[in-house]
Amino acid sequence: MSIKNEKIFLLEDPKFINNLKFVDNKFSQDFNLSSNIAMSPDNSDFDLKFSKKAKNILKQDNKSKLKKKKINSIHLKQENVFKTKNKNKGIIRSEIDTNNILERSLKSNKQRKKDKIKQRLSDSINNIKIQSSELLEDNMNINNSYKSIIIDNSLTIEQLALKLKLPPAEIITNLFLQGISVTVNQIVDTTVATQVAQNYGFKVVVKNYINKLEQFNVNKLQVFNSSISIDRAPIVTILGHVDHGKTTLLDAIRNSHIVNKEIGGITQSISAYEVDWLYGEEYKKIIFIDTPGHQAFSSMRLRCSQITDIVILIVAADDGLQPQTIEVIDYIKLNQLPCIVAINKIDKIDVNIDKIKEQLASNDILTTDWGGYTQFIEVSALKKINIDKLLKAICDLLPSLKLKADPNKPAEGIILEAYLDKKKGKVVNLVILNGHLNVGDIIVSGNTYGRVKRLVNSLGYQVIKADISSIIEVLGFYSIPQTGRYFRVVQTEKEAKNLIQKYKLSSNMSQNKKNLLSSNLELYDYNTKKDIKILNLIIKADKQGTIDALVTSLAQIPQSKIQLNMLSSGLGVVSNTDLDLAFNTKALIIVFNLNIDNNILNKAEQLNVCISQFVIIYDFLEYIKSYMLDLIDPEYDKVLIGQATVQTIFSVNKGVVAGCIVKSGKLKKNALISVYRYDQLIYEGIITSLKQLKDNVGEVFMNNECGVMCKDYNSWQSQDNIKAYELYQQSKVL
Template structure:
């Protein structure tokens, strides 16, 4: 007997695959996904059932109309009581979180001198132009026999931008936005090229280009948008700013290589963003390809494919020979159909900035992805703390266009400055309004930079737990070997209790990277390094992003610190201060002394009494003291940046060219 695919039957019945799967579940017919096959007899029964149910629905609609008429009187009564409540609320004077004394006096109809007298009585000394908080203002208003109410603070996007919810009938289907991720040399670029070639030669439509950081292809009359931005960037730096631009992640894994460190990293980023994954099993044409081993490794990293009872689609492809490309594109459309991606094209546009740069001849240029509404040339827009009026729009093929609908990437000209990648943009009704919004946003950014609150760190973890701000403690673990990663992960996860759950969102082998810091920043996580050291660039990035980065040599110290922090007993009395970085450029064997490193101070300084650690390829090889520090033949106390020196390590001779010596001191912290 012939079979019918779920998605084919869904099309015949005029519904989505998701709706049909739900209907099958109601009838106790279990299917794993939209590609599952049904008996033709079952399909016929479903067609009959669906027709009957559609007739029932029409009858219910008529009954509802009758019921609505009866309930209209009750509705009117409720609306009248709501109006009365609103009128009652209007009697109270609305006061913000902080208010200037002069403005407060005007609001309650009293003189400034009267207000200041009351303030002095409360022990608050403020002039007419200074701020007082809501509690103080409420207390004074009460003295004058007036009721006040706290004014709700507006969110940033409410500064003049009218966010009207879309009506279901206005929403129309939009193309999916795809990001391709995976390990180096697993064929990400080759796969994009293969999609382009297949698509253009067979259908003569669409195309992929590196022109604006995004590209489009057309399959069976439907568009698919591919982001050419680096995969991890689309999930970290953009998600850190609250932008969600990717609908589906394509994870490219080489069938002859398997799951590698960057593959694991890509999985962590996609899962943290809550984005569905489609695995493209590339290089299946290779003689040493082993798809089953790759599937096993994927399941060990939390990606269980459909064949093995999971919900992740896996498509075997060969980017080199163009095999499986059509199947991959069809799967993308099916997953997109399950997500029911919709947008309203008949409204002012909104979306996300993908890339931005300052062009010498054209000025500020931004590549944006329109996610909702339609953007037109001449529209005034606000992108983060930048505004402008669109002078020109260029599409992915390099052509000037007049308008761009949902899920369209375009390059725009006419902004006042260069926005940040990941900033939200909104089209507004007029230029004047755009300027006002940007002024308010810039003022808020200045205020936030002055009153910046640090991200979760071990020192203040207990305070956050008590205030109910932290329910989950996210941790990223990096270590020198896989065994250590697993040991640290398991030990930390055992620390979970009723108040806070410890969650290791990513674990990997090797030095701490910029990608780890960006993931930590986006997920409000703490980075723990075991027997590894970050580079100065990574340390600087961690400081800029307010990420708590900690390194340990002993596993029990890491566990004890996290446990003590969760109990509120962490009392760091000492702090490690890295003095600089010294590169070994030559080695000399001195009889009776050992190996001496001919070194160059890259940054900071090195002092004779400092402790040091020897780092090779990001891994700590040795930790100890300096036995000798010389400039030419003279012993010196310290050597500064840009100078050469000879350095010897106490009881250690395995020094090699290219090693990094990191001098540090332990500083006592005076606690308040």
């Protein structure tokens, strides 16, 4: 049949078209049947005359019809078939592959469901493979230079997983294979976190705990109106190793005698002072901050390095660079701080200044005399030598720093110290870096706020207004704020509460000092099979910074044998609640730099609760270590002193006696023995009775016969071998 010269009629209501085998191949097209019948691109000369609204209705109608149709039958209505016309030849085609329809119609419901399930499973597996490959690519193909992370402090497995962009289960499995059992909410210390990160190819930068939301670099203070900005006083922090003369230097600058008032001769808290010094023709105001040099106060030193403008690194000429000196140098380099080196104690005999300079140069602190950028000032704080040169060097740096402040801004600055005073209540010492602080202002810091009730300046005078670059004592906070945090003044209490709410939502409240100790129970000595004893602690101190230092120093004590668990820490005196907690948990109460009420002491004695009082951190640490050592069970070294063989056995009223001959060395009463039968250990115990003939003896030597009896062993047999040991107690170590 040929259709070339014949008219082609359009079918108005086609029911079924099986095949058009007579159609020339060059005009044929392939059509695939999808689960929904779709309209083909409009190449037709016929106008379908559907509006947009009508098309949408039709689409919905088609969907509902497809749902209602039976699988085993074919329904083709006029509205389901859209016709096209080839422009070259007028051949009518339906956009339906009828063969595919017939095949699908023969499938049962059951088979179709199975196919769908298989398809879904296949898709899920493919998705998992894709995600796994992407995860591997993220973690294995990234250049190591982009894989540096900061470990601030102890953190949970979930937080570590977020940092490393790994599933928590992966980290848990990794630690489990190393013998460390943790959960997703388990807190791990920096050592464990660093090890995990390094296993996955990360470069770890370990820093002491800094709340990132509260980092506040005074060199980057925003001044909203530069036309009214004014110069502000620099904050100069004196940092260095313990006993290198930091406080003595500050005494020399202030003509004071602070060092004579310090308990134990060491600084144990942050102190700030204002100094006016004549520079040229005008007085320059400088804020000095004195810091502790003891290892335990690293958090205080770090906090000061975050808020300072200039660091005075003090090095004793007779002692050179020490661990805390290196720590300070790291802070200087990390924060890129302007630095002046004060080489102290030059008045001492046989000091080698060049050696100090060489040590500093090896740590990238190079003097200007050797082509570097750091000024080195040789001073004697005790003899007040070159103090003026040091102050001049500080003032010479000020023009390059361009320290500005906006007097019209609401007051803002840094909290230096906070504590609970028995008479004053909650006391906060702070430095104002912008604006003015007035009595009655609403002040907010971290998760607390208050209304200023009283202001006391650095000279001890009560004022109603504190200016920029002032060190001020504030009363009025509703609770003790965290030291080192940023504060600001707001207009209303509602605004203060909103800021606190945002802070709580965005800050990590689980990173507290208590967790630093109590979470370590499963993180020390993972492979030991012995039970770890726990020493519960309750700490009461005068200042928040003191508590931080105490907890930090406790965390450095090895705890593989005795675990420290801090139940509570707080400011202020010991209360009845503290006594009840200590009584119920058998905790030790530590009181630092506070007095203890006599009534509390009497009640503690009745409850048999131990309260220990300290004013110097050295004494506190020695006491805790000694207390932990007393809790450790003694361990012994076994030294072989003799061997014997059982020859005969006989019973007596008190038990069974083994008649032995000493083959080597000696047997000794109360010695530890091991009994072997056919080279297999069958008993270990103590010789409770040793006789030679009928006499009780203390020792029996080689080639002599004796009777051996052990209180809890009667199963002797002839030819048993005995090895005797003398026990020597080992020195206890943590």
